[in-house]
Amino acid sequence: MKLLSATSIDFNFNPYQILPYAFGISTVSIPYSQIIDNLKNKQKLQALLELR
Structure with a gap:
């Protein structure tokens, strides 16, 4: 299972x-x-983190 947190995967x-x-x-x-x-795709990750 993979989880995205505010600072890590x-x-x-x-x-x-x-x-x-x-x-x-x-x-x-x-x-x-x-x-x-x-x-x-750094931009996608950065956009995802901004949504949190």
Whole structure:
């Protein structure tokens, strides 16, 4: 599952996808500041963030 927050893109993973079941659901957050230069459509992302 992918989630957009005001500052990052968050990826949620089910148990066993990354860590053992005992750890539960894992979330990895990537701040926009780290990926914005690699995006093809920066304007679309910026417009989306302005709507929030």
